[in-house]
Amino acid sequence: MSEQGQTEVESPDRRAFRVEVRSFLDAHAEPLAEVDPWAVSDFPDDAEAEAYFSRGRAWQATLADHGWAGITWPAEYGGRGGDAWMGRVFAEEAARFGSHSGFVSATIAMLGPTLLAWGSEAQKQRFIPPLLRADEAWCQLFSEPGAGSDLAGLATRAVLDGDSFVVDGQKVWSSCAQFCDWGFLLARTDLDAPKHQGISFFLMDMSTPGVEVRPLVQANGSTHFNEVFLTGARIPVEQLVGDLHGGWGAARMVLANEAAFIGRGGGSTAHRLVELARMFRRQDDPVVRQGLADAFIREQIIRLLGRRIRAALRQDGPSVVDPALTKVFAAESKARNGQLATAISGAAGVVGPDPVGRWVQAELINRFTISIGGGTTEVQKNNLAERWLGLPREPWSDKDLPWRDVPRS
Ligand SMILES: Cc1cc2nc3c(=O)[nH]c(=O)nc-3n(C[C@H](O)[C@H](O)[C@H](O)COP(=O)(O)OP(=O)(O)OC[C@H]3O[C@@H](n4cnc5c(N)ncnc54)[C@H](O)[C@@H]3O)c2cc1C
Numbered sequence: 001m002s003e004q005g006q007t008e009v010e011s012p013d014r015r016a017f018r019v020e021v022r023s024f025l026d027a028h029a030e031p032l033a034e035v036d037p038w039a040v041s042d043f044p045d046d047a048e049a050e051a052y053f054s055r056g057r058a059w060q061a062t063l064a065d066h067g068w069a070g071i072t073w074p075a076e077y078g079g080r081g082g083d084a085w086m087g088r089v090f091a092e093e094a095a096r097f098g099s100h101s102g103f104v105s106a107t108i109a110m111l112g113p114t115l116l117a118w119g120s121e122a123q124k125q126r127f128i129p130p131l132l133r134a135d136e137a138w139c140q141l142f143s144e145p146g147a148g149s150d151l152a153g154l155a156t157r158a159v160l161d162g163d164s165f166v167v168d169g170q171k172v173w174s175s176c177a178q179f180c181d182w183g184f185l186l187a188r189t190d191l192d193a194p195k196h197q198g199i200s201f202f203l204m205d206m207s208t209p210g211v212e213v214r215p216l217v218q219a220n221g222s223t224h225f226n227e228v229f230l231t232g233a234r235i236p237v238e239q240l241v242g243d244l245h246g247g248w249g250a251a252r253m254v255l256a257n258e259a260a261f262i263g264r265g266g267g268s269t270a271h272r273l274v275e276l277a278r279m280f281r282r283q284d285d286p287v288v289r290q291g292l293a294d295a296f297i298r299e300q301i302i303r304l305l306g307r308r309i310r311a312a313l314r315q316d317g318p319s320v321v322d323p324a325l326t327k328v329f330a331a332e333s334k335a336r337n338g339q340l341a342t343a344i345s346g347a348a349g350v351v352g353p354d355p356v357g358r359w360v361q362a363e364l365i366n367r368f369t370i371s372i373g374g375g376t377t378e379v380q381k382n383n384l385a386e387r388w389l390g391l392p393r394e395p396w397s398d399k400d401l402p403w404r405d406v407p408r409s
Contacts, residue, residue: 017086021093024066028099035098037272038359042366044221053137053179056102060134063101070132073112078129088307095267103176107131107138109261110254111184118201118242118250127182127203139180140258141171141204141228142251146408148173149379151186151255152195152248153406156230158187158202160244164234165189165202167210170227175373177213177226180206184254185235190245191404198403201247203239210234220365256323258374263326264306269337269363270296273344279356282344291340298333302326322387324380331371338364 043049063069071087073079108131115128130136147154156169167187177183183204190198210233215223242250273295277283305326341363342350349360371377385391398406
């Protein structure tokens with residue numbers, strides 16, 4: 001029996017693999033029944049936030065130590081060298097447990113495939129094994145105060161000086177940067193080229209002199225985001241990924257993997273919504289029941305789309321499902337789940353300070369994490385319209401202009 005009650009006849013090697021996965025998880029992972037279903041990961045307390053981050057890292061190390069990190073990644077860089085179906089079987093079995101790698105799984109998903117495709121042999125050997133084991137935690141240093149949706153307009157500068165680049169500028173919205181050891185950074189290395197053609201991709205040690213991380217306090221008191229100020233920070237030339245000025249290809253690969261990661265769907269919200277309906281005695285309400293079935297259907301669609309996209313990304317082939325599509329779908333699904341949670345719980349859920357109330361509030365508010373992070377829904381829809389519907393491009397007057405001549409606020 002596979003997840004969600006589908007019966008499949010498995011080949012003997014798959015069955016044996018599943019047994020191996022189960023025995024690892026039974027021995028090391030936290031059973032779902034022992035996990036608080038109403039826990040949220042917004043921590044006003046910095047120590048709690050750091051402890052949560054560290055627990056994710058520790059689980060990633062456990063996975064790596066037992067050969068379950070990077071199941072499809074090449075064995076020479078610390079992966080298992082397995083097939084796509086192995087990753088699926090592992091994910092199906094792991095869904096019965098609460099252990100997860102938290103934030104580091106996002107940057108592993110973004111940076112790992114990018115380094116495999118664009119990194120030098122020395123970079124792969126140096127950086128992929130500790131990335132996979134989370135011995136080194138990574139943050140994404142892309143967005144700037146003047147470059148979010150228009151990322152290619154970024155203004156952080158990197159100037160070659162001897163055997164290192166000197167970096168000056170500012171990044172923003174850098175998730176968990178205060179806990180990370182390394183960052184993957186986009187910086188402008190050619191001011192005279194059109195904006196997409198003058199960007200380079202760097203790996204930067206966050207303890208480099210001239211790197212200052214300042215947490216941003218959100219309305220709920222947590223500090224998930226940071227500003228990162230770069231003042232004369234030196235990055236050795238060996239940490240340039242790909243060609244000088246040619247970083248946009250690697251950046252796009254990070255963004256595609258980020259969209260696929262965000263759109264993959266996480267644990268089952270539908271089942272928690274059912275539990276919520278029971279708690280508030282709304283399970284017989286026909287409108288609520290329709291909403292719950294709808295949530296379940298959306299969750300299944302996201303899971304299946306995510307599976308196809310990940311398989312295509314792993315094989316570096318064209319995907320029949322654009323990562324932008326599943327990200328947009330997941331963002332809209334998250335918004336509908338938040339509305340359903342508040343409709344079920346009513347005022348008690350929206351204002352309640354108890355764990356269930358906090359979960360409902362997080363479901364409602366966190367819709368924006370998916371619809372903005374990793375590229376906004378509006379921008380993803382633009383991309384889909386151009387790539388799949390053949391609609392005309394948005395006006396793009398600065399396409400061939402040297403970056404230094406592009407008007408900026
Ligand atoms: C939870 C979360 C985590 C994040 N983590 C990171 C991180 O770790 N590292 C990092 O570098 N960044 C991170 N970001 C930043 C994120 O990538 C940007 O917020 C996002 O790309 C949007 O950029 P912006 O905020 O500057 O909005 P803007 O680009 O200023 O957009 C403002 C509004 O205008 C709309 N808009 C803009 N251009 C168009 C267009 N052409 N057509 C239609 N509408 C348009 C947008 O949809 C949006 O509604 C994170 C964001 C979130 C929410």
